[in-house]
Amino acid sequence: xxxxxxxxxxxxxxxxxxxxxxxxxxxxxxxxxxxxxxxxxxxxxxxxxxxxxxxxxxxxxxxxxxxxxxxxxxxxxxxxxxxxxxxxxxxxxxxxxxxxxxxxxxxxxxxxxxxxxxxxxxxxxxxxxxxxxxxxxxxxxxxxxxxxxxxxxxxxxxxxxxxxxxxxxxxxxxxxxxxxxxxxxxxxxxxxxxxxxxxxxxxxxxxxxxxxxxxxxxxxxxxxxxxxxxxxxxxxxxxxxxxxxxxxxxxxxxxxxxxx
Amino acid sequence: xxxxxxxxxxxxxxxxxxxxxxxxxxxxxxxxxxxxxxxxxxxxxxxxxxxxxxxxxxxxxxxxxxxxxxxxxxxxxxxxxxxxxxxxxxxxxxxxxxxxxxxxxxxxxxxxxxxxxxxxxxxxxxxxxxxxxxxxxxxxxxxxxxxxxxxxxxxxxxxxxxxxxxxxxxxxxxxxxxxxxxxxxxxxxxxxxxxxxxxxxxxxx
Numbered sequence: 001x002x003x004x005x006x007x008x009x010x011x012x013x014x015x016x017x018x019x020x021x022x023x024x025x026x027x028x029x030x031x032x033x034x035x036x037x038x039x040x041x042x043x044x045x046x047x048x049x050x051x052x053x054x055x056x057x058x059x060x061x062x063x064x065x066x067x068x069x070x071x072x073x074x075x076x077x078x079x080x081x082x083x084x085x086x087x088x089x090x091x092x093x094x095x096x097x098x099x100x101x102x103x104x105x106x107x108x109x110x111x112x113x114x115x116x117x118x119x120x121x122x123x124x125x126x127x128x129x130x131x132x133x134x135x136x137x138x139x140x141x142x143x144x145x146x147x148x149x150x151x152x153x154x155x156x157x158x159x160x161x162x163x164x165x166x167x168x169x170x171x172x173x174x175x176x177x178x179x180x181x182x183x184x185x186x187x188x189x190x191x192x193x194x195x196x197x198x199x200x201x202x203x204x205x206x207x208x209x210x211x212x213x214x215x216x217x218x219x220x221x222x223x224x225x226x227x228x229x230x231x232x233x234x235x236x237x238x239x240x241x242x243x244x245x246x247x248x249x250x251x252x253x254x255x256x257x258x259x260x
Numbered sequence: 261x262x263x264x265x266x267x268x269x270x271x272x273x274x275x276x277x278x279x280x281x282x283x284x285x286x287x288x289x290x291x292x293x294x295x296x297x298x299x300x301x302x303x304x305x306x307x308x309x310x311x312x313x314x315x316x317x318x319x320x321x322x323x324x325x326x327x328x329x330x331x332x333x334x335x336x337x338x339x340x341x342x343x344x345x346x347x348x349x350x351x352x353x354x355x356x357x358x359x360x361x362x363x364x365x366x367x368x369x370x371x372x373x374x375x376x377x378x379x380x381x382x383x384x385x386x387x388x389x390x391x392x393x394x395x396x397x398x399x400x401x402x403x404x405x406x407x408x409x410x411x412x413x414x415x416x417x418x419x420x421x422x423x424x425x426x427x428x429x430x431x432x433x434x435x436x437x438x439x440x441x442x443x444x445x446x447x448x449x450x451x452x453x454x455x456x457x458x459x460x461x462x463x464x465x
C-alpha cells in the first residue's frame with residue numbers, strides 16, 4: 001500500500017478542510033513548497049485536489065496543479081473539477097500521472113469510459129460518500145455540496161468493466177477529523193469491487209495507516225477456495241495528519257509497509 | 261550540454277527539470293544539428309511506440325540520436341525512449357526502432373494488470389552496479405508506467421517482477437536506458453540520473 005499525501009488547493013493556497021466544509025479550513029501556505037517538502041521527505045505519490053474547481057466545475061488552480069506535477073520527482077494524482085475530456089487531456093499531457101474523475105463519473109459514464117480507454121491505467125474515479133443514520137451510504141458530488149442519489153455499492157457495480165484504474169473512496173464524515181478511517185466501510189468496498197482501491201478520510205495516526213494496510217490481507221481469501229476476488233488496496237491518502245506534523249512522511253511510509 | 265530530445269510527443273519538462281536540479285545544463289532540443297553537438301543525449305518518450313518512432317523520424321532527431329550513440333556520447337533512453345533503442349516492438353511492428361540494442365520490445369506477461377503503473381522493486385543483475393545503477397540502495401523502488409518492455413538480454417542490467425521477469429534497465433557501453441521513470445522515482449531516481457550526469461561530465465566513480 002502506497003502513501004498518498006494530500007494537497008488541497010483553494011484560492012492558490014494549500015488548505016485542509018474539515019469534513020469537506022468550506023467554512024472550516026486551515027491554510028498551509030504555498031502548495032508547491034508543500035509538494036516539494038512531501039516529495040523530498042520520501043512520499044511515493046502526491047494527491048493534489050483543486051478544491052475551487054471541485055466546487056464550481058471549472059479549473060481554478062490548474063496552473064498550480066501542473067506546476068507541482070512538473071516540479072516534483074514523484075508521480076502526481078490530481079482531481080477536483082475534472083469534468084471533460086479536455087480537462088483529462090490537459091492534466092495527463094501536462095505531466096500528471098493519474099487523474100481522478102468525481103462528479104462526471106456519476107453523471108456521464110460514457111465520458112468516463114472514453115477517457116479510460118484513451119489513457120489506460122491513468123484514470124481513477126473518486127467515490128465520496130456520507131453515511132446516513134441507518135448506516136446507508138450515499139455518494140456526494142459537486143465538491144461534496146450536493147447528493148448524487150446513489151449508494152456506494154450501486155456506483156461501484158456501475159464502474160465494473162469501465163476501465164477505471166482505481167477508485168478513491170473517501171468517507172466525508174471522517175475527512176479532516178483525524179478520527180480514524182471508516183475501516184468497516186472500506187472493508188465492504190474492498191469486497192464489493194475488483195478495482196484497486198485508494199482509501200481516504202480520517203487518518204490521524206501511524207496506527208490508522210497500519211490498520212488500513214492490514215485491511216487488504218484481512219479479506220476473504222481470493223483465488224481457488226476463496227469466495228471472492230482478493231482485496232486490492234493500492235494506497236492511503238493522508239492530509240492533515242502529515243501537514244500538522246502528527247507523523248513524518250518517513251513514519252507514514254513505513255506504516256504503509258510499501259509492498260507490491 | 262545535455263540535449264533532451266524534443267520530438268513533439270508531449271510533456272518532457274520533468275526529465276529536463278530533474279537533470280537541471282542535479283546541476284546539469286540540460287535543455288529541450290528539437291534541432292538535430294544542436295543535438296549532434298551535445299555532450300549527452302536523453303531520449304524520453306510517452307504513449308505508443310509507433311507514434312514515438314514516427315515522430316522521432318519526422319523530426320530528423322533519429323539520425324541525431326544514432327550519431328550520438330556512434331560517437332560514444334553518454335545516452336539515456338527513458339520509457340518509450342528506452343524501447344526505441346531496440347529493433348522494434350510488438351506494439352507497432354510496422355515501425356522499426358533505432359536498433360542500437362539487439363532485441364525486441366514485447367507485451368508484459370499475461371495475468372497482471374496492463375499497464376504496470378506502480379512503484380516496483382529493482383532487481384539488479386549481478387556485476388552491473390558500476391554504471392547507471394552505481395550507488396543504488398537495496399532495496400530500490402522505482403516508478404513504472406508501461407504495457408511493453410524489451411527482451412531480457414545480455415545488456416539487461418536490472419529487472420523487476422511483474423507477472424514474470426521484466427527488463428527494468430539496460431546498459432551497453434555509453435548507451436543506457438530505463439523502462440521506469442527515474443525522473444519520477446524520488447531520491448533513487450535522482451541518484452540514477454546523477455550517475456548519467458557524472459558520465460556526461462566524465463566524473464570517475
